[in-house]
Amino acid sequence: MPTVKLTLFVTGLSCLLMACSPKASSTAPKKPTSILDNLTFECKHEVRPPIDKEVHSLYDYALYHDLHNMWRGKKGDEVWQNMAVYYRIAAYNGDYQANLRLQWLLETKRVVVKKPQTEVYHLNKELEKTLPATAMYKLYYHLDSNYGVKTTPGGKFAYLRKAADMGSRDAQYEIGQILFRLQDPGTLRFRLDLRERLLECASNQGQGDAAEWLGIYYNSDKKYNKAIEYYHTGVKAGNQQSAFRLAEGFSAINSKQPEYLGVHVDTERSTRYEMISSYLFKYYFLKPTVPDLNEIVPLPPAKLPPWDGKIAFQRWFEGPSPQKPSDELMQKLAEKAGLDWQTGLPLKK
Template structure:
């Protein structure tokens, strides 16, 4: 655990160098990724879900160093959606394993467990140090979390903005919206507009709603929507449609990677648009690869797992 001096240092040190976590993440095992993607597919299906079955596939992927599967598995275990002989122990064992591998997100996960006292002794001060460590290592979620804390720290605006931007550039939609909001308060309207656009690409419905309001051409006295833009009814309509789409599909993690093809920022001319979205088209046409019985047996045997649960063979079934 970090000592007191490290904890104090984490928040007194008002400086930040943007690091993207991709620079330190290992290449995922391709066979394990089949299990992860199938688990994710099952988890996103409508209707009643078999979370124990989903956890089974996540477990097999996680034990083969699939850090994304480990994160999702921890969530199912810690929220009680999937059964385990000892959910808190299994969760903490996972996060400690991935901390040892140097995964930024694992530090972020441990920070939350320390904050809540889940599976470990509650230690809010230590959790803050883990959050800061994760942010410095490149976790976008940690960067957003620390930026939120810094909103109440005097003379920390530059670091806060840098963390929001770093997280935004890695796909954190909330960070993009907060970055845009803060730039708007500073009357840096062009930068705010660009950040809202990035946040929308990352799936933020509220940013799309904000730009729909901004393109109505409100007066400068309108603190909520004014961005110094001319009225553009077609852009209002498109951003409104995008906001509705993202709201309806938020639970599925919808994004708009083709945003600049739908509604590019001025002075670009609006192209024709058929009202569809790349994310939805790709999702609707995607056919999941189901792990074969042979692959399940193979990956389970390699790590001594019960193929029916993904748990170690020496562990009693839940």
């Protein structure tokens, strides 16, 4: 393996390479003699604990109306302000999906409050109880946005590396992309191998972009079975390009290129992937996923089952609203978390 002086890389990247802690990022880390000295990675998956169904009913109701407001909604409008109450109460009762969605709505100013940075900061502290790796990645994400965390120039990479080591799929994907973009021919093979491990770890946790890149990588290396598997994984996670590539791979357009994805033409499979690709492309702003993909287009050689032409997300979105949570449930859960049930904000002492 090649030896490369750390001076080939930007100063801030040293924390990424050395796995130094976020708290230690304010001081200059001791320089290793080689990028290979400490740049190792052991795949860890973040455990996503089950969410109480009663609590999650608040999220389901809020998400339905939140998403139906995405196309024509105005920042700070009544829908988003009202749905924030449900998200808050669910978030402080351990619903990490509600927590993350509310953080995003605050970050994008769809939900308007006087001090969004303060609320996001406290939400992320709450998120640490259920998804500590994701919360660490969010800290990295917030470092450049005045959201309650600060570090020295370049120190943010310590947060990114820590998040990846803890199991954050997004951090693992992002580090993989950073390694890919580094301009250093001497470490190319080493970096590509490490990137592959990072992307595999992220993809197997449902990171759709990581799955797509693995599909591209394995297809170019003529490892077609693995390429198809990872594209398929990408589609499940909502990655539109993965669906598009599979549609192309099984299409009659490629009948004169039998080596493409190593499969025979299968127009019905191609059509189904194309329909899914079109939906993911058209409704990207809803961030749909396709966990039911195996019930629609199982991997070959499995036969295709009957299909009504819609993914489960689509049927849910086009269907009726989930039942509105009762005032009694809102009051019970708010009281449990020390919140005002009508605003979702902490009770004034």
